[in-house]
Amino acid sequence: MKEQLQKDFDSSIKNLSLSQKDIEIKKFCLNNFIDKGFPNRKEEDWKFSDLNQIIKNNIGELSFYNDQASTNKVDTSVFVDGLEHNKIVFINGRIEKIDFEYEKKDQIEIIDQSETINEFKNSNSLSDLNNAFTTKCFKILLKQGYQLAKPLIIYHTTNSKIWSKNINLRLNFELDKDSSLRLIDLFNDTSEKNFLNIFYNFELKENAVLKNYKVDKLENKNIKYSFNNIDQDKNSISETFILSSGSNFSKNEINCNLNGVYASAFVNGIFSLNNDKHHEIRSIINHLTENTKSYQLIKSVLDESSKAVYQGKIFVNSDAQKTDGYQLSKAILLNKESEFNAKPELEIYADDVKCSHGSASGSLNDDSIFYLMSRGLSHQQSKELLINGFLLDVVEKITDSEIKNLIKNMIGIKE
Amino acid sequence: MDNRQKEINNLKDYKYGFSTDIENIQAPKGLNEDVIKFISNIKKEPEWMLEFRLKAFERFKVLKEPDWQKPKFTKIDYQDLYYYSAPKSMKDKPKSLDELDPKLLETYKKLGIPLQEQARLNGIAVDAVFDSVSVATTFKDELTKQGIIFCPISEAIQNHPELVKKYLGSVIPTSDHFFATLNSAVFTDGSFVYIPEGVRCPMELSTYFRINASNTGQFERTLIIADKGSYVSYLEGCTAPMRDENQLHAANVELIALDDAEIKYSTVQNWYPGDKDGKGGIYNFVTKRGLCKGKNSKISWTQVETGSAITWKYPSCILKGDNSVGEFYSIAITNNHQKADTGTKMIHLGKNTKSKIISKGISAGSSDMTYRGLVDISSKAKNSTNYTQCDSLLMGNKCGAHTVPYIKNKNSESNIAHEATTSKISEEQLHYCQQRGLNPEEAVGLIVNGFCKEVLQQLPMEFAVEAQKLVGISLEGSVG
Numbered sequence: 001m002k003e004q005l006q007k008d009f010d011s012s013i014k015n016l017s018l019s020q021k022d023i024e025i026k027k028f029c030l031n032n033f034i035d036k037g038f039p040n041r042k043e044e045d046w047k048f049s050d051l052n053q054i055i056k057n058n059i060g061e062l063s064f065y066n067d068q069a070s071t072n073k074v075d076t077s078v079f080v081d082g083l084e085h086n087k088i089v090f091i092n093g094r095i096e097k098i099d100f101e102y103e104k105k106d107q108i109e110i111i112d113q114s115e116t117i118n119e120f121k122n123s124n125s126l127s128d129l130n131n132a133f134t135t136k137c138f139k140i141l142l143k144q145g146y147q148l149a150k151p152l153i154i155y156h157t158t159n160s161k162i163w164s165k166n167i168n169l170r171l172n173f174e175l176d177k178d179s180s181l182r183l184i185d186l187f188n189d190t191s192e193k194n195f196l197n198i199f200y201n202f203e204l205k206e207n208a209v210l211k212n213y214k215v216d217k218l219e220n221k222n223i224k225y226s227f228n229n230i231d232q233d234k235n236s237i238s239e240t241f242i243l244s245s246g247s248n249f250s251k252n253e254i255n256c257n258l259n260g261v262y263a264s265a266f267v268n269g270i271f272s273l274n275n276d277k278h279h280e281i282r283s284i285i286n287h288l289t290e291n292t293k294s295y296q297l298i299k300s301v302l303d304e305s306s307k308a309v310y311q312g313k314i315f316v317n318s319d320a321q322k323t324d325g326y327q328l329s330k331a332i333l334l335n336k337e338s339e340f341n342a343k344p345e346l347e348i349y350a351d352d353v354k355c356s357h358g359s360a361s362g363s364l365n366d367d368s369i370f371y372l373m374s375r376g377l378s379h380q381q382s383k384e385l386l387i388n389g390f391l392l393d394v395v396e397k398i399t400d401s402e403i404k405n406l407i408k409n410m411i412g413i414k415e
Numbered sequence: 416m417d418n419r420q421k422e423i424n425n426l427k428d429y430k431y432g433f434s435t436d437i438e439n440i441q442a443p444k445g446l447n448e449d450v451i452k453f454i455s456n457i458k459k460e461p462e463w464m465l466e467f468r469l470k471a472f473e474r475f476k477v478l479k480e481p482d483w484q485k486p487k488f489t490k491i492d493y494q495d496l497y498y499y500s501a502p503k504s505m506k507d508k509p510k511s512l513d514e515l516d517p518k519l520l521e522t523y524k525k526l527g528i529p530l531q532e533q534a535r536l537n538g539i540a541v542d543a544v545f546d547s548v549s550v551a552t553t554f555k556d557e558l559t560k561q562g563i564i565f566c567p568i569s570e571a572i573q574n575h576p577e578l579v580k581k582y583l584g585s586v587i588p589t590s591d592h593f594f595a596t597l598n599s600a601v602f603t604d605g606s607f608v609y610i611p612e613g614v615r616c617p618m619e620l621s622t623y624f625r626i627n628a629s630n631t632g633q634f635e636r637t638l639i640i641a642d643k644g645s646y647v648s649y650l651e652g653c654t655a656p657m658r659d660e661n662q663l664h665a666a667n668v669e670l671i672a673l674d675d676a677e678i679k680y681s682t683v684q685n686w687y688p689g690d691k692d693g694k695g696g697i698y699n700f701v702t703k704r705g706l707c708k709g710k711n712s713k714i715s716w717t718q719v720e721t722g723s724a725i726t727w728k729y730p731s732c733i734l735k736g737d738n739s740v741g742e743f744y745s746i747a748i749t750n751n752h753q754k755a756d757t758g759t760k761m762i763h764l765g766k767n768t769k770s771k772i773i774s775k776g777i778s779a780g781s782s783d784m785t786y787r788g789l790v791d792i793s794s795k796a797k798n799s800t801n802y803t804q805c806d807s808l809l810m811g812n813k814c815g816a817h818t819v820p821y822i823k824n825k826n827s828e829s830n831i832a833h834e835a836t837t838s839k840i841s842e843e844q845l846h847y848c849q850q851r852g853l854n855p856e857e858a859v860g861l862i863v864n865g866f867c868k869e870v871l872q873q874l875p876m877e878f879a880v881e882a883q884k885l886v887g888i889s890l891e892g893s894v895g
Contacts, residue, residue: 044483318812333827336794344833346818351809351839359822362830 001061002034008065012135029131036125045124048309048341049280051225054249058223059193062166064133066093078155078188083406085184086152092159092191093167095136100152107146111139113172126225130168130199139172142179142208151182151403156198158191158222169198175208175236182400184213187246189220198226204236206260211239211400216246217410224250234260241398242269243411244279244308251280258285258292258320267296268397271331272411273306273338280309287320298329299394300361301387305337311345312357318349325353331361332390388413431685435521441631442499448472451600454499458569458603461576471589471599478593485785485817486725486754488698491663497631498601542567542606542622544635554618564609565620568636571607578609582640586669586706586733595702598634598667605635605666610645610676619875621650624666632663639669641676643709648679650878661689661724666701674709674736679717681874683882686722693752693781696724703730707739707765715742716759717873719882721889724753729787731760734768734796741770744870746882748889749782749814758788758805758820763796763829772803775867779810779890785817792829799829807837808866810859810890860887 009030013023041050055062072091079087089097100108142148158167175181204210216224224247230238242252256265267283285294300308314325331340344357364386372382392413398404408414442453451472455465480490541554542565558565564575572579589599606622624635641647664686670678680703689696699722705714716730726749732741743759761770770790778784786805807816818835840862848858864871867886871879 321812331824333824336827338827339823339825341824342820342822342833344818344820344822344835346807346835346837347815348807348809348817348837349812349815351812351814353809354838356834356836357818358835359820359833360831361822361824363827 001037004061005030005034005064008063009132011065012133016135026132029128033125033128033132036128039124039126043124045282045311048311048343049249049251049278051223051249051251054223054278055195058221058248059164059195062164062195064166066133066135066165066167072096072159072161075157078157080153080186080406083402084150086148086150088152088154089157090155090169091157092162093169093196095138098138102150103148104146107143109141109143111141113137113139126197127199127227129166130170130197133166133168134170137170137172139174141174142176142181144176145178146176147178147180148182151184151400153184153186155186155188156196157188158194158196160191162191162194164193166195166197169196170200172201172203173210174203175205175210177205178207179205180209180211182211182213182403184215184403187216187220187224188218189222189246192221194222196222196224196226198224200226200228202228202230202238204230204232204238204263206234206236208233208236210237211403213241213243213398213403213407214252215243215407215410216250217243218246220246221248223248225253226251227253228255230254230256230265232256232258232260232263232265235262236260237264237266239266239399240268241394241407242267242281243272243407244269244281245272247277247279249278251282254281254283256283256285256294258287258294259289261289261291262293263289264293264295266294266397267298267312268394269298269310270391270394270411271298271300271302271308272391273300273308274303276305276307278307278309280311282309282311284313284315285325287314287316287323287325289317289319290321290323292320293324294326296327297394297397299391300329300331300340301334301391302331302338302340303334305335307339307341309341310359311343313345313347314355314357316346316348316350316353316355321350321352323350323353323355325355327357329359330390332364332387333361334364431687439500439502441497444497445494446496446498446601450498454601454603457499458572460569460572463576463580464572467584467589468600471596474590475593475596475600478596480593484727485756485787486727486783488661488725491698493597496663498634499603500631501603542620544604544606544622544624557617561614561617562611563614563616564607566607568605568607568638569603571638575607575609578640579607579638582669582671583636583638584669586671586704587667587702591702594665594700595667598636598665598702601632602634602636602667605637606639607637608639608647608649610641610647612642613644614642615645616647619648619650621652623652632665634664635666637666637668639678639680640671641673641678641712643673644675646677648875649681650875651680651682652685661696661698663698663700664723668701668703668730670705670714672705672707672709672712672714672739675711676709677713677715678705679715680705680730681717681878683719683874683878683885684722684726685885688722688751688753689724691751693724696753697722699723699726699728701728703728704733705731705741706733707736707741707768709736709739711738712736713740713742715740715744715873717744717870718746718757719870719874719885720745720747720755720757721885723755726753726755726757729758729760731762732770733762733764734770734799735764737765738767739765740768743770743772743774744873745774746777746867746870746886747775747784747786748777748886749779749784750889751780751782753780753782755783756785756787758786760789761791761801762789763792763799763801766795766797766799768796768799770799770801772801772805773869774803774805775870776805776807776816777810777863777866777890778807778814778816781813783815783817785819786835787819789821789823790831790833791821791823792826792831794825796826797828799826801829801831801833803831803833805835806866807835808863809837809839859890863887863890
């Protein structure tokens with residue numbers, strides 16, 4: 001893998017106009033990655049999901065070079081109907097379209113940051129990989145007081161042109177005071193056996209509101225890693241919703257730093273898995289100052305030999321008095337082959353706090369099924385109804401009604 | 416000053432902090448094959464026992480000290496320790512208590528563990544372990560009548576080799592982790608209990624551990640076997656003198672419950688915790704593991720952990736037999752600079768197995784407390800359930816409380832429920848108690864006892880009273 005990395009790195013550097021210093025930094029990141037390799041189960045954060053092994057078994061040898069010169073045709077059929085929205089379209093890792101047609105142009109700034117390296121508060125080797133190979137990077141800046149009229153949908157599309165490739169993406173967002181953004185990440189993959197490595201950085205200033213919905217619904221054989229870093233100032237709110245279902249392997253990491261008082265973070269997620277899919281959500285909520293709040297709800301329905309992992313951590317600094325932290329994960333195992341692993345963690349250094357977590361996993365309740373069947377439903381119908389209700393709970397947590405309905409339709413959840 | 420206050424004042428300092436001036440026989444300092452042979456030789460052990468030790472030592476040489484735990488400590492120099500220390504008077508074993516060194520008797524009397532006939536605790540048989548050797552075992556005759564074997568493990572190796580050979584290392588093999596392997600290589604003494612088929616042990620069995628010599632590691636090994644349909648309740652207590660250096664205590668405890676048997680194991684751990692600035696104290700790195708080998712067997716761990724500079728242990732249950740039950744009740748209290756990383760492992764292998772974990776952590780001062788636990792339901796453990804509750808109480812803003820549970824469910828017919836909370840004593844509760852005439856310290860004591868009650872209830876009567884007092888003393892000075 002080492003030679004491949006070196007070769008691909010040299011070819012991707014060639015096409016960039018980087019300063020000598022930046023090349024040095026990129027080289028440093030590359031060497032870091034070569035040293036560490038893909039994360040494996042010996043690392044505590046990857047205990048339940050050995051990425052190194054998963055890539056080996058599912059992809060084999062990866063290549064890392066992406067030709068940014070040739071353009072791809074944007075397929076408009078993948079666009080969401082019935083919801084007016086702004087678009088960013090990635091095809092095979094290349095930005096093909098940025099379109100804020102519904103917004104005031106002077107309120108949004110799109111800054112090309114391809115030539116600067118930014119550090120991520122993430123110590124795993126994937127951030128090094130991302131730093132070494134990302135070629136284009138934009139920062140989207142929302143100016144003070146501007147609230148996006150329509151949601152922004154980022155289409156992550158891959159097609160059959162690529163195979164056994166590693167794609168690295170990065171986007172930065174800055175939400176200035178009183179601004180707000182609704183962001184949907186939609187994955188449309190028709191490719192197979194690629195490894196997507198996506199890094200987002202969000203900076204939320206005072207009173208800013210971020211709603212991020214990540215939807216991975218379409219069946220595909222890709223392997224995905226996505227890392228969101230969210231820094232939150234006073235009174236800001238972040239809401240993250242994850243639907244984890246389509247890819248063969250997927251790991252979503254949310255790292256949220258509540259730096260300002262009265263900042264709050266919400267993380268809600270659904271795992272709906274079948275076959276031998278293996279998905280993970282790992283959240284780290286850092287309560288760094290007083291009067292901050294976090295709420296997390298993760299529900300899983302696991303069929304066949306699928307496996308879901310939830311690692312959630314609430315960290316409370318000694319200054320973060322009056323913290324309110326809550327976390328709940330529930331799983332239904334439908335098949336004897338399926339597996340649910342959880343590590344809900346509390347690390348608390350302040351005494352005047354209210355923190356709790358709960359985790360439960362098991363089969364569908366027989367009594368509930370009996371109740372429904374005795375009222376004339378078939379076994380299958382009863383099962384579906386119960387699962388529907390189980391998951392509806394999470395979808396109802398979505399605060400934006402337009403998007404809530406969109407997601408309900410996508411999952412096929414009835415009210 | 417009322418009585419309680421007086422009592423607290425008396426006990427404010429670690430009352431077991433004295434050391435006994437007694438002549439010792441020690442093995443040469445350091446860890447090597449010769450020292451292991453020395454230990455084996457002085458204990459007049461058979462060849463197979465020495466082989467067991469050397470095998471463990473071979474394995475130990477390639478192992479590295481683990482470092483994933485939360486409380487960090489300065490590296491232990493394993494070559495700078497004595498691995499064997501025994502009162503000289505014990506060289507030729509005294510045949511009865513009358514021949515026992517009066518200094519030893521005095522020590523145990525000071526600790527509140529009378530060994531002499533007339534003063535013996537009613538209905539509790541005691542095995543007293545002083546540094547590396549067991550010095551006395553009480554009520555032996557009465558137990559022998561029922562066929563119960565309760566003796567130092569060094570005696571059991573001589574007298575009951577067939578049992579020891581069969582079960583020693585069957586739950587904690589010589590190839591286990593770093594500290595367990597070290598123990599397998601150099602363990603010196605400990606208790607051995609065998610309860611024959613169908614016998615319900617008529618009294619509580621108890622071991623009292625005492626570290627006296629300085630620079631000595633204590634490595635005791637306890638092996639309890641409950642044969643079919645038997646029952647035993649076993650208690651363990653520990654103290655050590657106040658010394659400036661940190662002393663290592665790495666014990667191994669193995670429990671084996673056969674069909675329909677039940678073992679109840681209670682610990683009140685009160686090793687010297689170090690002084691107010693965190694100097695000195697015992698490193699309590701203990702491996703405790705129980706195997707529910709037979710059908711319908713049950714193992715229950717109860718622990719009250721108030722002492723030690725660092726407590727690092729996870730009493731575990733391997734639920735192998737169908738319908739077996741594992742329980743874990745724990746109170747861990749850390750004050751000043753104490754650190755604890757404790758919890759349990761429940762490994763469900765058999766069908767219809769059940770486990771329950773109740774853990775209460777209280778941290779005060781500048782201490783740090785971690786609950787770390789594993790619940791693992793394997794794909795074959797049909798219809799198993801686990802319930803876990805871990806609550807933490809924080810007193811003051813310099814301490815920390817952490818919860819790190821690992822939950823693995825590989826069986827769709829099994830259920831796991833886990834709950835954890837962290838909070839402080841509410842102002843309302845304090846106000847309510849004080850309004851009714853309690854001073855703040857008493858109010859906190861009352862509330863904390865209520866918080867711990869679920870666990871304290873699990874202890875045998877005599878211990879429960881003692882433990883309740885200990886809880887109050889451990890938190891002394893942490894209010895306000």
